[in-house]
Amino acid sequence: MTNKGIQQAGRAVVIGGGSGMGQAVADGLLAAGHEVIIVGRSEARLADAVRELGDGKLTAIAADVSVEEQVSRLFDTVGTVDHVVTTAADTTGVYGPIADYDFATGRGFLETKLIGSMLLAKHARLTSGGSLTFVSGIAAYRPAVGGAMVATVNAALEGLTRALAVELAPTRVNAVSPGWVVTGAWDNLTWDDKAERLRAMAERLPAGRLGTTEDIAAAVLSLIGNAFITGTILHVDGGHRLV
Template sequence: MSLRGQRVVVVGGTSGIGLAVAGAAARDGARVVVASRRQESVDAALRELPAGTEGRRLDATDEPAVRAFFERTGAFDHLVYTAGESLLMAGLAESDLGRARRFLDTRLWGAYAAVKYGAPGIREGGSVVLTTGTAGRRPLPGTSVAASLCGAMESLTRALALELAPLRVNVVSPGLVRTDVWREMSREDRAGLFESSAAALPVGRVGTPEDVAEAYLYLMRGGYSTGSVVVVDGGGLLV
């Protein structure tokens, strides 16, 4: 039940939940590779993560680049995919279809490409852990794109768990977490969202990336979970 000596690749591992997963895996003894679209993000993450962490630039929407990345990476044990830009919040009438497609390109098709080209390099006993969200189960007005993504990621996880067996494929579904995905909201609106949500949640607070990272480590360490959706939302689906 330890990642010691194992190699973990975290696509999107330079900020937010992905950075927390990379740090937790490294502290558990794993050799970690993080990848991000922006080189400056990679450099900043490497200054924060434990010595020995590798970092590379990768645009997950560029299929040839994804293929080349995993060819260069070689054999490893676990693939974690957390890459994604800020959340897309817009009503149907105001939605920008081009932006919606780009949102799905990174979060859905980027994950699809990463598994396609990464899975052949995963050693026996390894796993894939993807990322979704609770909007698929409890959508709100203005979240049609995000909710569609979340539903797709859950279905993709179940399908891949069967197609790639015995390789384990699971997905983590975070609720409201303090990360940069909310950066397009004003500081006042963001603070109001966190305050009102904390008051409503059974745990009495909004989540942190470190809270959610524990679910990824559980799914990597454990050998009996596949096709599973692990919700980490402070009880948000209950209220």
């Protein structure tokens, strides 16, 4: 038996690598021997991540993936890489009833998560057989009241994943779809009963707990590492779609 379907360590760019799921992905890639470039909008957050992750095979570049000129410049700087992962999502003001939704604020989620992913697909310089991995989410399957933007963007991102897997072949394009994961993104939500909602969801899930950033990172690494997976949505949701 051979391991021809298993990818070896290479160079990887992680968008959103300064915190949360992105930082966990970067940590996992470093542990697997990859050279990693983390990218984010906040230079301070990137600097903190570099200190936490160590500066061995790690570098950081500030860029906003919703701005095409910055995405193009990013890949002019880093050149050809083997893998690109994006966890970037601006969740500021993303929830709200559609009748009075503030698109001026909430569209940042659309621009970072969906448009940003398309810009990465356009400008990333990937080796033959390399990979592009997105992060969608459970809202595409279990939308919440007031969550139209989140549900729409995540569903669209999964459609984009399948389209790009065909268009960009042999580059492999996949997505991880997390359920409720404990990250700092919850801090941007203004729910009065946030703690109670999180506790109730943990009890409801077949897995009996909420997800961790390490759970998501492990899923991303599994997609990166298997050269025979493309056009796939990998659900890491603790069974959320079943309840």
